Amino acid sequence: MLPEPTLNTYLALSAVLFCIGTVGVFLRRNLITILLSVEVMLNAVNLTFVAVGRFLGAVDGQIIAFFVMTVAAAEAAVGLAILIALFRHKATLSPDAFTSLKW
Amino acid sequence: MDALFFWVFAVVTIVASLLVVGQRNPMYSVLLLIVSFVGLTGLYVLLNAPFMAAVQIIVYAGAIMVLFLFVVMLLNVRAEDASEEARTRLGIGPGPRRFGAVLAAVLAVEFIWALRRIAVAPFASPGGEAAERTASVQEIGLRLFREYAFAFEATSVLILVAMVGAVIIARKDPHRPSGDL
Numbered sequence: 294m295l296p297e298p299t300l301n302t303y304l305a306l307s308a309v310l311f312c313i314g315t316v317g318v319f320l321r322r323n324l325i326t327i328l329l330s331v332e333v334m335l336n337a338v339n340l341t342f343v344a345v346g347r348f349l350g351a352v353d354g355q356i357i358a359f360f361v362m363t364v365a366a367a368e369a370a371v372g373l374a375i376l377i378a379l380f381r382h383k384a385t386l387s388p389d390a391f392t393s394l395k396w
Numbered sequence: 397m398d399a400l401f402f403w404v405f406a407v408v409t410i411v412a413s414l415l416v417v418g419q420r421n422p423m424y425s426v427l428l429l430i431v432s433f434v435g436l437t438g439l440y441v442l443l444n445a446p447f448m449a450a451v452q453i454i455v456y457a458g459a460i461m462v463l464f465l466f467v468v469m470l471l472n473v474r475a476e477d478a479s480e481e482a483r484t485r486l487g488i489g490p491g492p493r494r495f496g497a498v499l500a501a502v503l504a505v506e507f508i509w510a511l512r513r514i515a516v517a518p519f520a521s522p523g524g525e526a527a528e529r530t531a532s533v534q535e536i537g538l539r540l541f542r543e544y545a546f547a548f549e550a551t552s553v554l555i556l557v558a559m560v561g562a563v564i565i566a567r568k569d570p571h572r573p574s575g576d577l
Binding site: 312 | 447503559561
């Protein structure tokens with residue numbers, strides 16, 4: 294029989310997801326994948342908020358997670374715009390290619 | 397029964413997230429992230445948060461991921477090339493990357509340490525009054541437009557700024573000749 298999930302199980306799951314996102318940000322050499330890894334991290338945090346909110350019996354966790362989601366939307370829009378601007382200059386998405394502050 | 401669903405959704409989420417990070421083709425990465433979001437949506441349903449579940453699918457999978465998909469298609473990027481890929485493997489990357497991998501491992505150890513220190517806390521029984529309250533979309537709406545009204549309005553300004561900023565940043569520079577993009 295599978296163990297019944299507790300708050301700790303959800304927190305552990307969220308920690309695992311966050312670590313996966315961190316590994317992606319550090320190890321991948323593709324700006325799109327790095328942005329996607331950031332999304333994974335944001336979702337891990339959202340899961341924590343909702344799980345703790347459920348544990349405390351309050352909707353505040355869901356509301357904060359909702360705000361995180363809007364911030365993620367803004368971040369994705371601006372991040373992707375920067376990515377398009379960078380791609381126009383260098384025709385690559387490797388972060389190693391962008392080393393100069395001005396060109 | 398809930399336990400079974402929890403583990404199914406948890407495994408789907410983790411495996412999809414791992415594949416997102418491990419995938420070479422960004423197009424597959426985006427699609428796998430949507431799979432991961434579907435798993436998360438199931439977890440939100442199990443957590444008695446139907447509002448979050450709906451928003452996760454409609455806003456995250458439906459809007460943000462489509463934005464990513466558009467950019468992947470617009471840039472028409474191929475998979476990272478092989479030489480690049482060889483250096484991405486764990487342990488053989490250049491110094492900063494190896495340092496980053498170590499930092500990620502330290503973070504994981506830290507999480508395990510922190511989680512082992514707190515006591516196991518079961519949720520309130522699903523039929524309880526508190527559980528009923530967290531599932532109520534009405535309650536969320538009331539709180540959002542009363543206590544959190546200022547934050548909510550600030551969010552609209554944030555999104556407007558992000559939108560204008562994105563348009564300006566991604567605009568074609570009229571002073572320099574550009575390619576087909």
